[in-house]
Amino acid sequence: MVRRLVLEAVALARRSWRQLTSMRTALVLLLLLAVAAIPGSVLPQRNVAQEKVTTYLSTHPRSGPWLNKFGFFDVYASPWFSAIYLLLFLSLVGCLIPRLRSHVTALLRVPPDAPKNLDRLPVSAQGLSREGGAERLRSILKARRFRVVVREQPDGITVSAEKGYLKETGNLLFHFALLTLLIGVALGSWWGWHGNRLLVAGADQAFCNSLQQYDEHGLGARVGDDDLPPFCLRLDGFSASYLDNGQPTKYDAHVTVKDHGRSTPRELEVNDPLRLDGSSVYLLGHGYALVLKYTDKYGQSQTTVVPFLNTDNLLSSEGVATFPDANINPTTRQRDEKSEIGFRGVYLPTISSDTSVRTSTYPEERDPRLFLQPYRGELGYDAGAALNVYTLDPRQIAAGRLVTFGPQLAMRPGDTKTLPDGTTVQFVGTRPWVTLSIRHDPGEKVVLSGAVALLLGLLVSLTGKRRRIWFRITDDDVTAGGLPRSDYPGFAAEFDEVVRSIGKAEPALVSIEER
Amino acid sequence: MGALSNQLLVVTILLYVFAMLCYAIEFAFGHRSVVAKVAVTVGAPLPSDVSPPLSALPTRVGAVGVGLTGLGLAAHVATLVTRGIAAGRVPWGNMYEFVIAVSLVGTVAWLIVLSRFPQLRHLGLFVSLVTALLLAIAGMSLYTPAGPLVPALHSYWLVIHVTAAITASGILLVGFVAAVLHLIRIGYDKGSRRFPYGLAQRLPAAETIERLTFRVHAFAFPIWTFAIMCGAIWAEAAWGRYWGWDPKETWSFVAWVVYACYLHARSTPSVSRRITSWIAVAGWVAMLINLYGVNIFASSFHSYSGLK
Numbered sequence: 001m002v003r004r005l006v007l008e009a010v011a012l013a014r015r016s017w018r019q020l021t022s023m024r025t026a027l028v029l030l031l032l033l034a035v036a037a038i039p040g041s042v043l044p045q046r047n048v049a050q051e052k053v054t055t056y057l058s059t060h061p062r063s064g065p066w067l068n069k070f071g072f073f074d075v076y077a078s079p080w081f082s083a084i085y086l087l088l089f090l091s092l093v094g095c096l097i098p099r100l101r102s103h104v105t106a107l108l109r110v111p112p113d114a115p116k117n118l119d120r121l122p123v124s125a126q127g128l129s130r131e132g133g134a135e136r137l138r139s140i141l142k143a144r145r146f147r148v149v150v151r152e153q154p155d156g157i158t159v160s161a162e163k164g165y166l167k168e169t170g171n172l173l174f175h176f177a178l179l180t181l182l183i184g185v186a187l188g189s190w191w192g193w194h195g196n197r198l199l200v201a202g203a204d205q206a207f208c209n210s211l212q213q214y215d216e217h218g219l220g221a222r223v224g225d226d227d228l229p230p231f232c233l234r235l236d237g238f239s240a241s242y243l244d245n246g247q248p249t250k251y252d253a254h255v256t257v258k259d260h261g262r263s264t265p266r267e268l269e270v271n272d273p274l275r276l277d278g279s280s281v282y283l284l285g286h287g288y289a290l291v292l293k294y295t296d297k298y299g300q301s302q303t304t305v306v307p308f309l310n311t312d313n314l315l316s317s318e319g320v321a322t323f324p325d326a327n328i329n330p331t332t333r334q335r336d337e338k339s340e341i342g343f344r345g346v347y348l349p350t351i352s353s354d355t356s357v358r359t360s361t362y363p364e365e366r367d368p369r370l371f372l373q374p375y376r377g378e379l380g381y382d383a384g385a386a387l388n389v390y391t392l393d394p395r396q397i398a399a400g401r402l403v404t405f406g407p408q409l410a411m412r413p414g415d416t417k418t419l420p421d422g423t424t425v426q427f428v429g430t431r432p433w434v435t436l437s438i439r440h441d442p443g444e445k446v447v448l449s450g451a452v453a454l455l456l457g458l459l460v461s462l463t464g465k466r467r468r469i470w471f472r473i474t475d476d477d478v479t480a481g482g483l484p485r486s487d488y489p490g491f492a493a494e495f496d497e498v499v500r501s502i503g504k505a506e507p508a509l510v511s512i513e514e515r
Numbered sequence: 516m517g518a519l520s521n522q523l524l525v526v527t528i529l530l531y532v533f534a535m536l537c538y539a540i541e542f543a544f545g546h547r548s549v550v551a552k553v554a555v556t557v558g559a560p561l562p563s564d565v566s567p568p569l570s571a572l573p574t575r576v577g578a579v580g581v582g583l584t585g586l587g588l589a590a591h592v593a594t595l596v597t598r599g600i601a602a603g604r605v606p607w608g609n610m611y612e613f614v615i616a617v618s619l620v621g622t623v624a625w626l627i628v629l630s631r632f633p634q635l636r637h638l639g640l641f642v643s644l645v646t647a648l649l650l651a652i653a654g655m656s657l658y659t660p661a662g663p664l665v666p667a668l669h670s671y672w673l674v675i676h677v678t679a680a681i682t683a684s685g686i687l688l689v690g691f692v693a694a695v696l697h698l699i700r701i702g703y704d705k706g707s708r709r710f711p712y713g714l715a716q717r718l719p720a721a722e723t724i725e726r727l728t729f730r731v732h733a734f735a736f737p738i739w740t741f742a743i744m745c746g747a748i749w750a751e752a753a754w755g756r757y758w759g760w761d762p763k764e765t766w767s768f769v770a771w772v773v774y775a776c777y778l779h780a781r782s783t784p785s786v787s788r789r790i791t792s793w794i795a796v797a798g799w800v801a802m803l804i805n806l807y808g809v810n811i812f813a814s815s816f817h818s819y820s821g822l823k
Contacts, residue, residue: 282755
């Protein structure tokens with residue numbers, strides 16, 4: 001009974017394995033993989049744009065949670081997508097191993113003996129010259145780089161020739177290269193890491209490579225916090241050139257890298273990353289950071305540097321500047337929570353001549369203007385909630401704890417304006433900022449070599465043509481036959497050429513037949 | 516120079532339209548008897564002397580169509596060259612230029628196919644229709660003034676990656692047309708005479724078209740693979756990762772997988788050739804979505820269409 005069950009289980013496992021490794025299953029899995037990749041291009045993805053996912057979830061309250069549950073916002077990491085490609089690779093391995101084995105055997109083996117009736121093959125010929133015998137046939141085929149074997153049979157001598165083994169070699173190379181790609185990707189996801197960081201120009205804003213210093217980061221499964229190579233970066237300047245319509249033509253960030261105790265000035269451009277020891281630094285974006293100085297009612301001044309984020313290609317930017325420590329009595333150290341100060345601002349590097357338009361008309365600072373709306377009250381920083389440094393807390397404003405304080409101010413660099421309580425704010429100037437991506441992916445080289453092998457294998461397997469040619473020398477006749485073993489429309493012509501180079505016994509007898 | 520390029524584009528479109536008219540005349544009034552004679556010989560390689568008798572007027576008009584296509588091609592090349600000179604760079608930096616270049620490769624590939632299968636000539640009607648439409652759409656709704664590139668495109672990979680993508684797309688366009696013709700021919704062989712199957716009356720045998728379909732795809736697939744690879748290498752230099760499932764990358768991947776599926780299905784005897792041709796059509800649909808859908812609708816890193 002148990003024995004029967006075991007036998008049945010083994011039979012079932014065998015059947016399933018055969019089913020999985022069949023070409024039909026592979027085809028279905030391939031098509032499934034293509035279809036499964038599509039949702040990721042239609043729906044927002046967490047790994048690309050987390051904020052878009054959040055927006056989608058709030059605008060689609062009914063379908064959103066369901067899509068989320070089934071991983072539609074992380075398609076390429078979802079269980080179903082992984083299942084498809086893992087099954088596909090399993091099927092691939094199951095298919096490759098027997099093929100590799102039989103290809104090795106085929107490479108070691110000599111071409112098989114001629115079939116009985118050569119005239120039944122797709123192409124055949126009779127009445128060939130017997131001059132030189134089998135040796136001449138062998139040398140002619142050898143010259144054409146066929147693998148040749150001559151056999152003595154009871155009914156005569158046969159010459160078997162085969163060519164085009166490279167096709168299967170290329171085919172196997174292509175598929176093993178796919179496995180290499182998968183391994184390379186896995187290496188990258190285990191031992192790779194990345195961090196994104198907005199870096200404002202100036203020595204006071206320099207940053208060093210550690211997790212706390214990143215705005216956003218991702219570590220591979222096998223990477224710890226202290227595995228990041230130690231280096232520091234400082235943005236010294238940024239230059240950009242634009243066309244008259246504001247289209248950028250060149251970005252160039254001047255940075256100083258401090259690595260192993262040595263400071264070196266470097267240039268960083270789009271398409272030309274900074275290759276450091278163990279990581280690369282990429283330039284992703286740029287904008288303006290504003291320097292604001294606020295002097296409170298006790299005469300205490302504070303200066304802050306705040307990056308404003310671009311809202312369009314002409315660098316209209318938005319941001320906030322906050323002074324939570326403003327208006328603290330310097331003698332009593334008494335904090336007046338009702339008089340914290342914040343500013344919400346729009347910065348236009350080049351203001352439009354039409355003053356009602358609040359967007360920039362050019363990305364360079366030709367006629368810069370800063371529109372500042374002061375707020376006074378509680379900024380809400382002590383509540384402990386996660387805060388967004390680019391907006392004022394909307395809950396504080398909605399609750400009336402943070403209210404506008406006087407009219408909106410329009411300022412040029414250097415301007416100082418007075419608020420209703422006599423305190424002042426000065427627009428000191430701007431500094432450039434850049435967004436950087438710092439990455440390390442140890443799988444890259446593996447993936448690249450896999451891709452090169454893949455292409456090579458593909459070319460060889462698509463251009464290679466496996467074919468066999470046989471000759472039989474009997475007392476009556478010399479006959480030939482050919483068999484293309486892959487799609488090869490030119491085979492008849494090649495066969496024809498071989499036969500012609502051998503020559504004919506008597507002119508009338510030669511006939512080449514194509515079936 | 517930019518203005519000259521724009522005028523040349525109009526000349527190109529007009530030449531293709533005139534060529535289309537010629538092909539249409541041949542298609543509509545060409546001698547059926549000639550067709551029958553051609554149809555008998557298909558399957559075997561066609562001897563070159565089975566060209567239709569030159570006395571028939573529609574046939575001569577068809578030959579004029581080929582001549583006009585050649586002239587159109589010359590104007591087409593000139594359009595791109597002047598555009599490149601005007602912008603001072605390779606002329607495929609935005610979607611307008613990309614579409615012009617893809618249709619150029621398509622036309623060249625068509626002329627190569629035509630030189631091998633002269634009996635397909637009247638089908639130039641469809642090829643020139645598609646080309647003229649692509650160019651007209653490019654001129655009307657994708658037009659962007661000639662200018663230098665955005666910083667993200669300042670790379671020699673632009674030349675390599677985009678050239679490979681254009682070449683592969685243009686050849687795959689021809690592969691798609693062949694796959695569709697094959698499907699039409701199969702339907703015709705089964706006895707359907709309705710539109711579009713009736714068109715197959717003058718086509719070579721299903722087997723011949725199918726073999727052409729395969730060879731075109733087998734030729735284009737490594738080029739497409741190369742284009743994606745170069746894209747990945749460039750992406751590593753520009754964005755810090757070789758693959759990030761950007762919509763353009765996703766759809767390139769989808770098209771690649773579908774075409775890989777086509778090649779596998781083609782080499783599997785148990786899969787019918789009708790199904791393989793449908794897979795090829797699906798591959799082209801993915802290519803089209805990649806070109807138009809992603810450039811216009813998706814928010815992608817590949818937003819270089821220049822459209823506002």
